[in-house]
Amino acid sequence: MKLRNAIQFTAAAFTLTLLALAAPPAISADKVDPVADEKAFKKFFYDKFPKLKPEDFVNGPYSMDADLYKQWQDKEQFPPYEFSLELGKEMFSKPFKNGKTYGDCFPNQGIGIRQDYPYFDEKEGKVITLELALNRCREANGEPAFSYVRDEMAALTAYMAFTSRGKPFNIKVPNDPRALAAYENGKEYFYTRRGQLNFSCATCHVQSPGERVRTEVLAPALGIVNAMPIYRSEWNGMGTTSRRFTTCNSQIRGVPLTPQDDEYRNVEYYLSYVSNGLPISGPGARP
Amino acid sequence: MASTIRVRATSSGETTEVQALIQHPMDSGFIKDSKGELIPPHFIQQLTFEYNGKPVFTADWGGGVSKDPYVKFAFKGGKKGDELKVSWVDNKGATDTTTAKIQ
Amino acid sequence: MTNTDNGFSATRRLILQGAGAVALVGLGSSFGNLPFGLTRAFAAANDKYPEEAFKQKSEADAIKSLYGKTAEASDKVKMDAPEIAENGAVVPVSVTTTLADVTSISFLVAENPVALVASYKIPAGTMPNVANRIKMAKTSNVIVVVEAGGKLYSATKEVKVTVGGCGG
Numbered sequence: 001m002k003l004r005n006a007i008q009f010t011a012a013a014f015t016l017t018l019l020a021l022a023a024p025p026a027i028s029a030d031k032v033d034p035v036a037d038e039k040a041f042k043k044f045f046y047d048k049f050p051k052l053k054p055e056d057f058v059n060g061p062y063s064m065d066a067d068l069y070k071q072w073q074d075k076e077q078f079p080p081y082e083f084s085l086e087l088g089k090e091m092f093s094k095p096f097k098n099g100k101t102y103g104d105c106f107p108n109q110g111i112g113i114r115q116d117y118p119y120f121d122e123k124e125g126k127v128i129t130l131e132l133a134l135n136r137c138r139e140a141n142g143e144p145a146f147s148y149v150r151d152e153m154a155a156l157t158a159y160m161a162f163t164s165r166g167k168p169f170n171i172k173v174p175n176d177p178r179a180l181a182a183y184e185n186g187k188e189y190f191y192t193r194r195g196q197l198n199f200s201c202a203t204c205h206v207q208s209p210g211e212r213v214r215t216e217v218l219a220p221a222l223g224i225v226n227a228m229p230i231y232r233s234e235w236n237g238m239g240t241t242s243r244r245f246t247t248c249n250s251q252i253r254g255v256p257l258t259p260q261d262d263e264y265r266n267v268e269y270y271l272s273y274v275s276n277g278l279p280i281s282g283p284g285a286r287p
Numbered sequence: 288m289a290s291t292i293r294v295r296a297t298s299s300g301e302t303t304e305v306q307a308l309i310q311h312p313m314d315s316g317f318i319k320d321s322k323g324e325l326i327p328p329h330f331i332q333q334l335t336f337e338y339n340g341k342p343v344f345t346a347d348w349g350g351g352v353s354k355d356p357y358v359k360f361a362f363k364g365g366k367k368g369d370e371l372k373v374s375w376v377d378n379k380g381a382t383d384t385t386t387a388k389i390q
Numbered sequence: 391m392t393n394t395d396n397g398f399s400a401t402r403r404l405i406l407q408g409a410g411a412v413a414l415v416g417l418g419s420s421f422g423n424l425p426f427g428l429t430r431a432f433a434a435a436n437d438k439y440p441e442e443a444f445k446q447k448s449e450a451d452a453i454k455s456l457y458g459k460t461a462e463a464s465d466k467v468k469m470d471a472p473e474i475a476e477n478g479a480v481v482p483v484s485v486t487t488t489l490a491d492v493t494s495i496s497f498l499v500a501e502n503p504v505a506l507v508a509s510y511k512i513p514a515g516t517m518p519n520v521a522n523r524i525k526m527a528k529t530s531n532v533i534v535v536v537e538a539g540g541k542l543y544s545a546t547k548e549v550k551v552t553v554g555g556c557g558g
Contacts, residue, residue, distance in 0.1 A: 302517065313525075315503070315504075315525065317503050317527075332439050333439050341513070342511070342513060343513060343515065343516050344510065344511070344512070344513075344516055345510065345511040346508060346509075346510050346511075346522075347439055347440055347444075347508065347509040347510070347511075348507075348508050349444040349504055349506055349507055349508065350504065350525075351499060351502050351504060351506070351507035351508070351524055351525050352507055352508055352522065352523070352524060352525070353479060353480045353481075353523040353524060353525055354479065354480075356522070356523065357521075357522060357523045358510075358520065358521065358522045359484070359520065359521040359522070360510070360516060360517065360519065360520050360521075361516070361517045361519060362515055362516040362517065363515045363516070363517070364515065
């Protein structure tokens with residue numbers, strides 16, 4: 001057993017190394033092992049950036065460049081997501097027309113629970129993200145769904161992340177073949193090349209974090225979802241995890257999926273799982 | 288409606304440090320929209336901070352100040368609990384005012 | 391722009407004031423502006439917004455329009471600005487100075503379509519330290535001008551911009 005783990009661990013690390021060398025190997029799917037994945041994933045990043053502490057990764061490119069770090073510190077004195085955060089707080093406490101609130105849809109009234117999302121819903125057999133849960137909450141209470149990418153959805157998730165700041169990601173992959181399949185599908189999506197530029201998510205965020213692609217310093221995949229939602233200067237505003245995924249796909253000249261498509265939910269599941277233990281830092285500010 | 292102005296004023300005893308963030312598009316008039324048409328200039332021109340009825344800081348701004356502008360300064364004096372009045376006027380004549388308690 | 395209005399109000403005034411008409415004709419246009427100009431002047435007290443300075447393209451013209459003189463470089467003006475702006479839309483820039491009797495501090499970006507970005511009035515009792523966030527269209531010198539004791543002192547730093555903030 002121990003030996004098998006060790007072998008798988010090495011294999012996973014080797015897979016990552018190979019990716020770093022630009023070869024996109026097919027994911028060997030004989031056995032899905034999230035625990036080994038997480039270890040290998042973290043080891044890869046910790047080895048690549050030996051000076052960083054694990055919690056530094058949740059601050060993305062700012063942990064990789066001193067000049068950027070200074071600008072971030074300046075911005076954080078009065079962060080640009082402030083208005084969105086306040087809007088989210090206001091919206092969160094305001095009852096729907098039926099008198100119920102967002103809090104009624106969530107454990108602990110929705111406070112301090114961001115680190116538990118996404119989770120695998122065993123009844124439905126699918127991954128439920130926080131954004132999805134928020135819109136389902138609205139619809140269940142007779143309210144129209146929000147756009148997944150910005151504005152209200154960003155404000156609500158900003159507030160929910162804010163109340164969960166510092167709490168370690170606590171994503172669970174239950175021993176259920178459907179959960180393991182969803183996890184594996186997310187992982188596969190993450191490492192699969194697509195678009196005219198033939199990039200995978202990993203090409204930028206595993207292979208090249210800290211380096212510049214054209215003008216931007218790339219964020220490490222480890223901890224990338226911990227900071228969501230983010231105010232991006234490039235967007236001139238807020239964006240959610242859904243916005244991050246869809247714009248990434250557009251930037252590599254691919255065709256984005258619909259926000260909250262099963263595959264995007266699975267990618268978020270995978271990415272969140274391998275960042276387990278790292279603190280929630282959202283809402284974040286990014287270049 | 289919520290104020291467009293967020294202020295943090297902190298007294299250290301001798302001086303008061305003031306930080307403000309204001310919700311405003313600060314359109315410079317040089318940016319085109321998605322249809323290729325110039326977005327007309329729309330920016331805050333003057334922002335004033337008054338303490339005890341006297342200006343302690345006045346900002347004259349052009350369209351080159353960032354969206355949702357931020358400014359930080361400090362003045363001598365100012366006690367915890369005292370009020371600081373902040374107001375702005377933009378190039379279209381819109382204004383907003385708020386008072387903030389010094390912490 | 392306001393000619394039509396001015397012409398109209400000048401005419402009205404002529405009719406009302408009769409005999410004084412000839413003398414008033416030449417003043418018509420400025421009188422026409424008076425109510426607006428007065429409101430503005432009162433609103434801003436003696437802190438008139440330097441409209442002209444914010445129209446100048448070059449930093450030299452803006453400084454001239456704002457202060458009527460030129461600035462000399464001084465190592466007593468300390469500017470803090472990034473080497474490479476993370477995004478030209480939001481560039482944090484701040485200044486501190488050990489100069490005495492500071493009355494104003496201005497920020498300029500040489501390569502912006504309008505050089506003058508911000509000008510701050512520093513009354514007695516306010517510290518000569520300001521931080522703000524500015525837009526930069528492209529890589530450019532950022533110039534800070536400090537007015538102290540009636541003289542102008544400046545500091546200049548080049549900030550590289552890879553993503554422009556002025557939609558160029």
